[in-house]
Amino acid sequence: MTSHGTRTDEEAEDLDVEEALALVKENPGPSGPSHGDHDHAATPAPATHHGDHSHHGAHGAHGPHGAPHEQADSHHRATPWPEARATAERAARAAVRAARRAPLAAPLDAALGLTLAAPLTALTDLPSFDTSAMDGWAVAGPGPWTVRDEGVLAGHAEPAPLTDGEAARIATGARVPLDSTAVLRTEHGRTDGRNRLQATRDVVHGQDIRPRGQECRSGDQLLPVGTLVTPAVLGLAAAAGYDSVTAVPRPRVDVLVLGDELLTEGRPHDGLIRDALGPMLPPWLRALGAEVRAVRRIGDDAEALHRAVTTSDADLVITTGGTAAGPVDHVHPVLSRIGAELLVDGVKVRPGHPMLLARLKDDQHLVGLPGNPLAAVSGLLTLAEPLLRTLAARPAPEPYTLPLRDAVHGHPYDTRLVPVVLRGEGAVPLHYNGPAMLRGIAAADALAVVPPGGARPGQEAELLDLPWATGGIGVCFT
Numbered sequence: 001m002t003s004h005g006t007r008t009d010e011e012a013e014d015l016d017v018e019e020a021l022a023l024v025k026e027n028p029g030p031s032g033p034s035h036g037d038h039d040h041a042a043t044p045a046p047a048t049h050h051g052d053h054s055h056h057g058a059h060g061a062h063g064p065h066g067a068p069h070e071q072a073d074s075h076h077r078a079t080p081w082p083e084a085r086a087t088a089e090r091a092a093r094a095a096v097r098a099a100r101r102a103p104l105a106a107p108l109d110a111a112l113g114l115t116l117a118a119p120l121t122a123l124t125d126l127p128s129f130d131t132s133a134m135d136g137w138a139v140a141g142p143g144p145w146t147v148r149d150e151g152v153l154a155g156h157a158e159p160a161p162l163t164d165g166e167a168a169r170i171a172t173g174a175r176v177p178l179d180s181t182a183v184l185r186t187e188h189g190r191t192d193g194r195n196r197l198q199a200t201r202d203v204v205h206g207q208d209i210r211p212r213g214q215e216c217r218s219g220d221q222l223l224p225v226g227t228l229v230t231p232a233v234l235g236l237a238a239a240a241g242y243d244s245v246t247a248v249p250r251p252r253v254d255v256l257v258l259g260d261e262l263l264t265e266g267r268p269h270d271g272l273i274r275d276a277l278g279p280m281l282p283p284w285l286r287a288l289g290a291e292v293r294a295v296r297r298i299g300d301d302a303e304a305l306h307r308a309v310t311t312s313d314a315d316l317v318i319t320t321g322g323t324a325a326g327p328v329d330h331v332h333p334v335l336s337r338i339g340a341e342l343l344v345d346g347v348k349v350r351p352g353h354p355m356l357l358a359r360l361k362d363d364q365h366l367v368g369l370p371g372n373p374l375a376a377v378s379g380l381l382t383l384a385e386p387l388l389r390t391l392a393a394r395p396a397p398e399p400y401t402l403p404l405r406d407a408v409h410g411h412p413y414d415t416r417l418v419p420v421v422l423r424g425e426g427a428v429p430l431h432y433n434g435p436a437m438l439r440g441i442a443a444a445d446a447l448a449v450v451p452p453g454g455a456r457p458g459q460e461a462e463l464l465d466l467p468w469a470t471g472g473i474g475v476c477f478t
C-alpha cells in the first residue's frame, strides 16, 4: 500500500484514469542500484556455472537459421534491459492518454487488486454511534450503581438514557445509552443479590466508550487515489459504507499461443510437447492486474495470427513463440504487414532476448514473448509487467537488492535473469535456469538481475519478486 498524497473531494470528482496514473508514484526506474553499475561489466565471469544452459544462441551471431549479418543487425537493435522496461512503461502512459478509459464502479467482491481512481471518502462517522468497547456495564456517575433489568446488545434497539447512579448490562459493539459516563468491564465489577453494582477498581470518565467519529467523520478522506485495493481496503470500504469503489479498469489482455508442436493434454510424444504457457500465463497476468479475456491457440498459421491480432480489441495482445527468425516465426512478418510500430525489437537480456513490444494502435500494444518458457517469463517481467502495471495504475514495486550466495556466470554484454530462492539475508541462485526450463522458476521466490559480466559470491543483485512469493496483492491472483 502506498500513499500518493491527498486530494479534496471536488478535485476527485471527475478524475479520470490519466490523472489517477499521474498520482501514482513515479517509477524510480526499473533498474535497481546494482544494475547499470558498469564496474560489473569489468568483473571477470566467475568460474562456477552450475546447470546454466543459457548459452543457446547467447551471442546472437550464428544461429542455425538466418544469415550472420541479420543476427548482427538484430543484436545491434536490441534494447538494454532497463531501457526496455522504461519503454514499456512509457508506451502504457501514452496508451492511457489515448484511451481515456472511464473509471468503473467495482462491487467490493470484484475490486481486489484494482487501483482507486477516486479517494475513499468516509460515507459515515466511524464508529457511527457511541459504542461500548467491552462487555460489562454502561454506568452513569460514580458508583455504586443500580443495574436496570434490560441489557443492551449490539445491533438492537436504541437503549433508554441512563440516570445518575444507574447501570445497564452492555455487550461489545452495542450502542451506549445516552448520559453514560463510562463502561465498566465485566471483570472489573461485582454485583450483589439486589442488583447493586460495585467497581473493583477506579473508573475513569469515558473509559471503554468508543465515541462516535473516533476513527473518522463522514467526508474525511480515508485513502487517496492510486491506492491498491487490498483485502484490508475492502474491509475499510465496507465499514465506511461502500458497496462499490471507483477504480481504474483492469487492462484487457488476449493471449495467442503459437506453435504446431503443442499439446494441451497428456504426455509429450512424437516430437510434440505440452503447451506450458497456456496454463502459466493467464493466472500470472491476472496477478499483474490484467483481465485475461481469451487464450487462443493459433498454431503456426500466419493468416490465423493476422486475423487474431487485427480482430482483438484488447489493450494488450500477448503472443508466445514465433519471435525468432525461423521459417514459421510469423510474429515479425505479421507486425510489418499491419504496419505496427516496433518499440522494442529484442532486448539485451538472457533468456528472452528475441522478445518484442509493438504499438498496434495508439491505445493497443502487442508483447511478443519468446517460445522458450523461461524466456517467456523473462519477457513477461521485462515488457508486460511494466506495461500492465502502468495501465492498471499500480505503484511500481520498490527496487531492492540482496547479496547472491553463489557466483553467477554472466553474459558478456547482456543482463541475465536468474531464478533464486531467498534464504536468510541472501539469494541462492537455482541451477535449472536454461531458457527452455521451468524447473528453476517453479521453485523460485524471485529472479535475480545479473549484470553483464556476472556476479561474485556476496555481490548485491536487484531482485524481481514473483507474485506468489511476495506478501503483496499478487498472492491473491484475483
Ligand SMILES: Nc1nc2c(c(=O)[nH]1)N[C@H]1C(S)=C(S)[C@@H](COP(=O)(O)OP(=O)(O)OC[C@H]3O[C@@H](n4cnc5c(N)ncnc54)[C@H](O)[C@@H]3O)O[C@H]1N2
Pocket: 056, 057, 060, 062, 063, 064, 065, 066, 071, 257, 258, 259, 261, 262, 273, 274, 275, 276, 277, 278, 320, 321, 322, 323, 324, 325, 326, 329, 351, 352, 353, 354, 369, 370, 371, 372, 373, 375, 435
Ligand atoms: N537463428 C536463431 N534462432 C534462434 C535464436 C536466434 O537468436 N537465432 N534465438 C533462440 C532463442 S534465445 C529463443 S528464446 C527462441 C525464441 O523462439 P521463438 O520465440 O521463435 O519461439 P519458437 O521457435 O516458437 O519456440 C522456441 C522453443 O520454445 C518451445 N515452445 C514454444 N511455445 C511453447 C509453449 N507454449 N510451451 C512450451 N514450449 C513452447 C518450442 O517448442 C521451441 O522449443 O529462438 C531461438 N532460436
Ligand code: MOO
Pocket: 054, 056, 057, 350, 351, 352, 353, 354, 370, 372, 374, 375, 435, 436
Ligand atoms: O536465450 Mo532465448 O532468449 O532461449 O531465451
